[in-house]
Amino acid sequence: MSQSAAASAATQTPGERxxxxxxxCHQIGPSARxxxxxxxxxxxxxxxxxxxxxxxxAAMKNSRIVWDEKTLTAFLKNPDGVVPGTxxxxxxxxxxxxxxxxxxxxKSNPAPASR
Ligand code: HEC
Numbered sequence: 244m245s246q247s248a249a250a251s252a253a254t255q256t257p258g259e260r261x262x263x264x265x266x267x268c269h270q271i272g273p274s275a276r277x278x279x280x281x282x283x284x285x286x287x288x289x290x291x292x293x294x295x296x297x298x299x300x301a302a303m304k305n306s307r308i309v310w311d312e313k314t315l316t317a318f319l320k321n322p323d324g325v326v327p328g329t330x331x332x333x334x335x336x337x338x339x340x341x342x343x344x345x346x347x348x349x350k351s352n353p354a355p356a357s358r
Contacts, residue, residue, distance in 0.1 A: 282297070306326045316342050
C-alpha cells in the first residue's frame, strides 16, 4: 500500500552506493558468480587471483598480493600500477572516504562458511 518503490536507492549504505562502480563487472553476496570480473564475495583476506573458477590474468595470479585495506586501496587508485598487466580497468578512484566506505561493504560480504 505504501509508495516506497523508490526507497531502495535511498536505503543503500554508502559502501553499497560505491559498489555501483563495480557492478558492471563484479557480483558480490552469497549467490555471486564470476562474470567479466571475479566474484568479490570474501575478497578481504584472499590471495589475489586465487578464486577458483575464474580465469585471472597471469599478472594477477603472480602478484602475490593478499587483499586487505592497504592493498585494495592502492589497487583501486591505480590497478595497473599495483598489478602491471591486470585486465581490470578502473580510472579516477581517489576519494579516501569513498574507498573506505566501499571496503567496509566488501568486508560485510565475507566468504560463506565452508561446509
Ligand atoms: C570494467 C570492468 C571492471 C570494473 C568496473 C571493476 N573491475 Fe575489478 N576486476 C575486473 C577484472 C577483469 C578483474 C580480473 C583482473 C585480472 O585477472 O587481471 C578484476 C579483479 C578485481 C579484483 C581482484 C580479485 C581477486 O580475487 O584477486 C578486485 C579486488 C577488484 N577487481 C575490485 C574491484 C572493485 C572494488 C571495483 C569497483 C570499485 C571494480 N573491481 C571494478 C574488472 C572490473
